[in-house]
Amino acid sequence: MASFDPLLDKDGVRLTVDDAIATVTLTNPAKRNAQSPALWRALAEAGRLLPGTVRVVVLRAEGKSFSAGLDRQAFTPEGFDGEPSFIDLARGSDAELDAAIAEYQEGFTWWRRSDIVSIAAVQGHAIGAGFQLALACDLRVVADDVQFAMRETGLGLVPDLTGTHPLVGLVGYARALEICATGRFVQAEEAQRSGLANIAVPVAQLDDTVGELAAALLAAPRDALIETKGLLQGAVGRTYEEQRVAERGAQARRLRDLAGVSD
Numbered sequence: 001m002a003s004f005d006p007l008l009d010k011d012g013v014r015l016t017v018d019d020a021i022a023t024v025t026l027t028n029p030a031k032r033n034a035q036s037p038a039l040w041r042a043l044a045e046a047g048r049l050l051p052g053t054v055r056v057v058v059l060r061a062e063g064k065s066f067s068a069g070l071d072r073q074a075f076t077p078e079g080f081d082g083e084p085s086f087i088d089l090a091r092g093s094d095a096e097l098d099a100a101i102a103e104y105q106e107g108f109t110w111w112r113r114s115d116i117v118s119i120a121a122v123q124g125h126a127i128g129a130g131f132q133l134a135l136a137c138d139l140r141v142v143a144d145d146v147q148f149a150m151r152e153t154g155l156g157l158v159p160d161l162t163g164t165h166p167l168v169g170l171v172g173y174a175r176a177l178e179i180c181a182t183g184r185f186v187q188a189e190e191a192q193r194s195g196l197a198n199i200a201v202p203v204a205q206l207d208d209t210v211g212e213l214a215a216a217l218l219a220a221p222r223d224a225l226i227e228t229k230g231l232l233q234g235a236v237g238r239t240y241e242e243q244r245v246a247e248r249g250a251q252a253r254r255l256r257d258l259a260g261v262s263d
Contacts (some may be wrong), residue, residue, distance in 0.1 A: 007049050013042035020055040020215055029063020034071035035129045035184075036082050040161075043107030043133075047236075048114070054220055056214045057111065059234055060121040060207075067130025069151065101160055114230050117217050121210045122146050123203055132163030138195065141210050143203040148186040148196065150179055169236065170195045178229040224254060245250040 010014040012028040012035075024046050026033040030068055057223075061067060079085025084092075089100050109120040120134040123143035128151045150167075152159045159180060160165075168176045170193070171194045179186060191197040201209045217225070227250040235243055256262070 001075070008042065008046050011038040011042040011048060013039055015049060017051060017054060020218055022050055022054045022057045024057060024059050026059075026061035026067060027138075029065070031071065032065035032068035032125060033061045033063065033130070034068050035133075036071045036074065037104060038079055038080065040104045040107035044110070047110030047113075052115075054116060055225075056199075056217050057116050057118045058110070058121060058210055058214060059118060059133070060210070063124075065124035065130075066120075066122045066126040066146075067133060068125050069130050070130030089262070090247075105160070105162050108133060111136040112138055112233070114226055114233075117225065117229065118212060119210055121206055122148075122197075123148075123206055124219070128152055128159070129161055132161040135163045135166040136161075139213070140191075141199045141200050141201065141206065141213060142188050142191055142197040143206045144188045144200055146188045146191060146197070146200070148191060149183055151183045153180050154183040168230055170243040216217055221256060227254060244254055 006014050006016050009027075012026060012033065014025045016023050017061075020083040026039075035260070044184040052215050074086045075081060077085060077087055079088065084100075089097055092100075097118065098139045115221075116137065118137040120140045122134050122140055124145055125147050126134050127147070131148050131150050134148070150159055150163070158164075164176070164180075167179070171179070175194065186194070186196060188197065192200040199209060199213070230248055231243070231246055234246060238246060
């Protein structure tokens, strides 16, 4: 059943649900969807609010930029209203600083849950935290004007919003290091060629292409897709023989389910 009223609409994040598809939209185009701790908490809340019927989550952004990264106000002495500035956080204990960063990461960690497939629809700039948010998703469809960049190292920081693991998995260690160390732009053609993007299309075709991909994902039986996603997610950490065992176990569960035989 479609829900036309947002389940969440605050701090630059809107969540809507239409049957099995949820859409999370970044809604601050005037600031190129720059990110803040409040936005990260809203992203985490969106994940918690997803109904159990949702199978596909689309992440998109209003305006010409997906996300220009961290709002630089975080580095000012005053920070954001009602928030400790990053300068204040740096003066806290190791435990307090670790807990703060862990909370920020929660907005990035749920996109690869086993029960959903997430698609980032990325146009324009996706820089720093914006790049890492796109990397948090299972799949990325990019417009031909996309510009990915990881700028944290150039600012004397590191990418800490869960982006390093998927980046290395997608493009390999050497290229990931070069992208992070130089902070250079990765554009659409290279993104698709290197594996950062599944599909690259003209800007005008971005929404339709994402819709077609979502429909194709929904065409597969849910339980089979969940099992397949689990197999693929765990493959890197398993040996060839361990993966064979995992495949047999997953297929046995599927066959029993199809035959109506309980374990």
